Amino acid sequence: MSDGEWVIGVVGGSGLYAIDALENAQSIRVESPWGEASDELVIGEIAGKRFVFLPRHGKGHRISPSDLNFRANVDVLKRAGCTDLISLSAVGSLREDLPPGKFVIVDQFVDRTFAREKSFFGAGLVAHVSMADPVCGRLSDMTEAAAKAAGADVHRGATYLAMEGPQFSSRAESELYRQWGCDVIGMTAMPEAKLAREAELPYALVAMVTDYDCWRDDTADVEVHDILETLQVNAGMAAQTVVEFAKALPDERPASPLDTVLDHAIITAPDATDPALKAKLDAVAGRVFAARAG
Numbered sequence: 001m002s003d004g005e006w007v008i009g010v011v012g013g014s015g016l017y018a019i020d021a022l023e024n025a026q027s028i029r030v031e032s033p034w035g036e037a038s039d040e041l042v043i044g045e046i047a048g049k050r051f052v053f054l055p056r057h058g059k060g061h062r063i064s065p066s067d068l069n070f071r072a073n074v075d076v077l078k079r080a081g082c083t084d085l086i087s088l089s090a091v092g093s094l095r096e097d098l099p100p101g102k103f104v105i106v107d108q109f110v111d112r113t114f115a116r117e118k119s120f121f122g123a124g125l126v127a128h129v130s131m132a133d134p135v136c137g138r139l140s141d142m143t144e145a146a147a148k149a150a151g152a153d154v155h156r157g158a159t160y161l162a163m164e165g166p167q168f169s170s171r172a173e174s175e176l177y178r179q180w181g182c183d184v185i186g187m188t189a190m191p192e193a194k195l196a197r198e199a200e201l202p203y204a205l206v207a208m209v210t211d212y213d214c215w216r217d218d219t220a221d222v223e224v225h226d227i228l229e230t231l232q233v234n235a236g237m238a239a240q241t242v243v244e245f246a247k248a249l250p251d252e253r254p255a256s257p258l259d260t261v262l263d264h265a266i267i268t269a270p271d272a273t274d275p276a277l278k279a280k281l282d283a284v285a286g287r288v289f290a291a292r293a294g
């Protein structure tokens with residue numbers, strides 16, 4: 001893939017249901033063969049760059065983590081022309097030195113979710129992408145710089161434990177995840193990051209710490225009310241992070257190795273391929289099919 005234009009998809013998590021800085025904003029509903037996405041996409045510009053916003057839980061926070069259609073969400077962002085995805089998420093902290101208010105640029109995941117569709121591929125078209133380095137370093141560098149420019153207290157590098165939810169963790173689980181070396185906990189970055197990788201969309205995660213989960217003796221156990229209170233304080237900084245990101249974005253987007261991960265991931269022979277699944281994969285893997293045909 002050659003150099004080109006940036007189109008930045010932003011997935012807004014809890015407390016982030018709109019981006020006011022989007023200029024010439026238009027809401028569009030994008031159909032997906034993977035079902036209903038969480039909401040309409042809002043397409044617009046910030047500092048002359050193209051952005052596409054999707055509220056992960058839908059406007060009004062209608063959709064629970066286990067009910068999110070992650071495949072449709074990533075598929076519609078790909079269909080809308082996104083080249084890269086930035087995820088903004090609320091997380092609990094599993095570490096003393098990551099207090100509420102901190103912005104954390106996540107670089108690893110432990111996926112403990114179990115009730116979600118985790119791949120675009122499957123019977124009739126099998127693919128195995130690498131998740132060794134699950135986030136894009138270039139995008140993470142830029143989001144780190146942007147969060148700092150927005151005035152956030154930023155920590156770079158953390159392991160995110162993705163839990164199923166929607167209930168918060170028991171104290172024993174919280175302690176276990178700490179012993180595993182996990183740093184923050186949330187319910188949504190998986191399978192989002194896996195699906196972004198399959199869709200050849202470089203992905204970065206800005207996690208905003210809202211609470212200490214339930215492992216810390218002298219802190220009250222996490223409650224939604226406290227999360228939303230902390231998010232209200234942070235929402236401005238999160239929105240400003242997107243603006244700073246846009247301002248610093250170079251005009252040209254250099255190609256990324258993550259743009260072509262499917263070149264070496266699809267294992268099913270052409271004559272064993274299920275045409276119906278192949279058709280559903282038109283946005284996610286259309287580039288590879290076209291290259292193979294041509």
Ligand SMILES: CSC[C@H]1O[C@H](OP(=O)(O)O)[C@H](O)[C@@H]1O
Pocket residue numbers: 012013014015056057065088089090091186187188189224227
């Ligand atoms: C609102 S409390 C728990 C909720 O917040 C996080 O969502 P998101 O990652 O979309 O910001 C967490 O993962 C839970 O879904």
Ligand SMILES: Nc1ncnc2[nH]cnc12
Pocket residue numbers: 090091092093163168169185186187210211212213214222227
């Ligand atoms: N403690 C926590 N556990 C899971 N998801 C969260 N999102 C914000 N805080 C969380």
